[in-house]
Amino acid sequence: MSVVPSSTGHPNSARGRLPDGKDHLEGGLMRGTTLFAAAVATFVAGAASAGIIVFNFGLDGLQEVPPTPSPGTGMATVTVDPDTLFVDITGSYAGLLAPVTAAHLHGLAPPGANAGVIFGLMHTGGTTGTFMGSGFISAAQMTGLLNGHTYINVHTSSFPGGEIRGQVVPAPAGLLLLAAAPLVARRRRA
Known part of the structure; x- marks a missing residue:
């Protein structure tokens, strides 16, 4: 999956492109978790880099x-x-x-x-x-x-x-990563 900037104009947003070239998710917790993790990584990387x-x-x-x-x-x-x-x-x-x-x-x-x-x-x-x-x-x-x-x-x-x-007070970026924990835990149980 490649992560590309979204067309929403939001600097910290991302979307995933599946191997079949489609721009949507076709079910599956793994794809959803991967997309969420990619979005969080994009947000954290954007906040850590220089800029406004x-x-x-x-x-x-x-x-x-x-x-x-x-x-x-x-x-x-x-x-x-x-x-x-x-x-x-x-x-x-x-x-x-x-x-x-x-x-x-x-x-x-x-x-x-x-x-x-x-x-x-x-x-x-x-x-x-x-x-x-x-x-x-x-x-x-x-x-x-x-x-x-x-x-x-x-x-x-x-x-x-x-x-x-x-x-x-800076936004706690670490809390975004904690939000992903239930998705990862659920995937491991499945």
Whole structure:
């Protein structure tokens, strides 16, 4: 079976071509397992190679250190280019207890710890709004970001240290491999 890029336009997708030249699976757990393993390998290889990496994650008061009782929440997208050390951040928030006074990318600190500001983010709105910003960071900061040691903090007058926070956490690629385990185990029993 050869793995070729799919026509979906997704950079981490793949399809299998069977020896008879058909583009579909003709049943059989082995073919399905092989195709799934090839797709996982393609995804992991794509994530490990240089190129644009995108993180999507939530923000809330429970991630603050110490946690806040805020009902506020947010969503953020952090796009990084490890080759150029460029970071682009966009996000939104809602339900805060007070208007936003500042928003920042902080680092380097793992979840449960605080760190200094890497760079500030522009923000719009009061208790509901958006934030955005971009900039270049150091190689050490990029390494920390890729290892989950940066976070976005949204500050308000009620919580000057931060009302909601979201850790920039890499997607656990290893979990994709674990998802294949039941397929492999089932095949071995058959």
